[in-house]
Amino acid sequence: MSTATTNETQDLAPVSADSLAALLVAKERPPRPSAWSASLTFGWRAMLKIKHVPEQLFDVTAFPIMMVLMYTYLFGGALAGSPKEYIQFLLPGILVMSVVMITMYTGVSVNTDIEKGVFDRFRSLPIWRPSTMVGYLLGDALRYTIASVVMLTVGMILGYRPDGGVGGVVAGIALLIVFSFAFSWIWTMFGLLLRTEKSVMGVSMMVIFPLTFLSNVFVDPKTMPGWLQAFVNNSPVTHLSSAVRGLMAGDWPTAEIAWSLGWSGLFVLVFGPVTMRLYNRK
Amino acid sequence: MSQHTAGLAIETAGLVKTFGETRAVDGVNLAVPAGTVYGVLGPNGAGKTTTVKMLATLLRPDGGEAHVFGHDVVREADEVRGRVSLTGQYASVDEDLTGTENLVLLGRLLGHGKKAARERSAQLLEAFGLTDAAGKQVKHYSGGMRRRIDIAASILSTPDLLFLDEPTTGLDPRSRNQVWDIVRAVVAQGTTVLLTTQYLDEADQLASRIAVIDRGKVIAEGTKGELKASVGAGSVHLRLRDAEQRPEAAEVLRRALDARVQPEPDPVALTARLAAAAGDTAAEQAARALGELARAGITVDNFSLGQPSLDEVFLALTGHDTHESADDANDEVAA
Secondary structure, eight states, X not given: OTHHHHTHHHHOOOXXXXXXXXXXXXXXXXXXXXXXXXXXXXXXXXXXXXHHOGGGGHHHHHHHHHHHHHHHHHHHHHHHSSHHHHHHHHHXXXXXXXXXXXXXXXXXXXXXXXXXXXXXXXXXXXXXXXXXXXXXHHHHHHHHHHHHHHHHHHHHHHTOOOTTHHHHHHHHHHHHHHHHHHXXXXXXXXXXXXSSHHHHHHHHHHHHHHHHHSSSSSSOGGGSOHHHHHHHHHOHHHHHHHHHHHHHTTOOOHHHHHHHHHHHHHHHHHHHHHHHHHHHHO | OOOOOTTEEEEEEEEEXXXXXXXXXXXXXXEEETTSEEEEEXXXXXXXXXXXXXXXXXXXXXXXXXXXXXXXXXXXXXXXXXTEEEEOSSOOSOTTSBHHHHHHHHHHHTTOOHHHXXXXXXXXXXXXXXXXXXXXXXXXXXXXXXXXXXXXXXXXXXXXXXXXXXXXXXXXXXXXXXXXXXXXXHHHTTOXXXXXXXXXXXXXXXXXXXXXXXXXXXXXXXXXXXXXXXXOSEEEEEEESOGXXXXXXXXXXXXXXOOEEEEOSSTTEEEEEEOGGGSSOHHHHHXXXXXXXXXXXXXXXXXXXXXXXXXXXXXXXXXXXXXXXXXXXXXXXXX
């Protein structure tokens, strides 16, 4: 493909001044797009990027499969007697853990994208300011959905049976995606705040590992020392995985759902404005 | 609030932007009449890009005021954004997307419906001779094609003011001419263009007024004619057959033209800078010089007549050449 780029100027069709003039005559501007429509357009951009670089779906396909297989067989026998019994407990939790881990790529893509010239154009458009960032997160929501479906499929093959049926599973995934969307505002902030892709990656790891592992994803927190229980029982990831586990099992864990949504709201309210402040300053 | 003058697309007063210790833009005053091409000429790091970014609401000024069509760029940023378009120094389109996808994306963001955005994109690609490349990712475009798609993206909705930040830097001469044609077509329809450039001939070709900017300050401003007159009419470059005749030739030129004559590193070459106010055109002066040299028995192998270069403009206006200022302030700091 690169060979085609070198000698093209010679072959380029001439600019047609007449048709250009005709195009420029139309002076009237259409009404500005709504906040939602601008965000959706940026979400469409994210999907086009996936279309052009499908390899970037690796982290929402191969990685989640690896997570399910690894932890099911690593801990299954020791913790629950057999992998088949363990996965009944593990799957909703590992689903939460993997998807929350995947959210950190948002920061990396914001960081690499923001340096490009096209961002100057986006920022000079008369549109709702957060729509660029919301667009990223909408595109990512699609990725999270793919990851969830992949993991559920693998889990079902390994013997996971959700008692909540289709309704419970869909409700669980929906809650997970809402939480991930809200949680990702931390990454958009880091993506804008930090100078290099590597530092974004490093900081993200520092946040994501303790947050996801220090939770009730793998084991019941009752065996942990008191100080750790205090952290684990109040972690947003614990609330979320309890809520998803309950929903998929056919219950309606109102308190845990409320906690998960409460944390989601808090993330958006705190990190959304910080992100936008950084975005406007960039 | 400052007074706004009617008929001005851009009006700035004492515009300042600092990056750490560097005053990238240091009190710039501009008055750009609507419907014209206004050239901002200066070397790398002079503060051109930073100025454009402030006017396009991408950077917040640290001092002074700027109004675009009477709207304050800070307090009424949204109104300003509704009337301007920016073509940045580096491709301001998404390189991962195709030409069509880029234009449709921006068309949608400007509020066009799906169908209208597609139609307008197809028409623009056609007008810019890019129909064949419409389905290719922009990263596979040549430099000239990138510039075209970039400018096409800027006129999806006809803007009242178009910023072109060094639109031809890095282009071959042919692509450069094509970009110039596009700019002329855009201005002919009433859009005001603010053009930044490092090339005097580009400003000369396109702009009706020019501001020369150096180290964050406007050091000269005026019509093309005024600016050139301040620099001189240009220079005559000569190559002699015999290096030994060079001192004599220099003497003849000095006498005949009342010009500054400089020897070149090449032992047979020399350059005479013509004075502006001599009354004759540069060509007439050169013809006279050649006649005098022939009478003196000096054989000239080769001769050419040069426009004043940006280097000469700078030398004349600031007493230092263009390369010096690139060291202490760089436009890229603004990114």
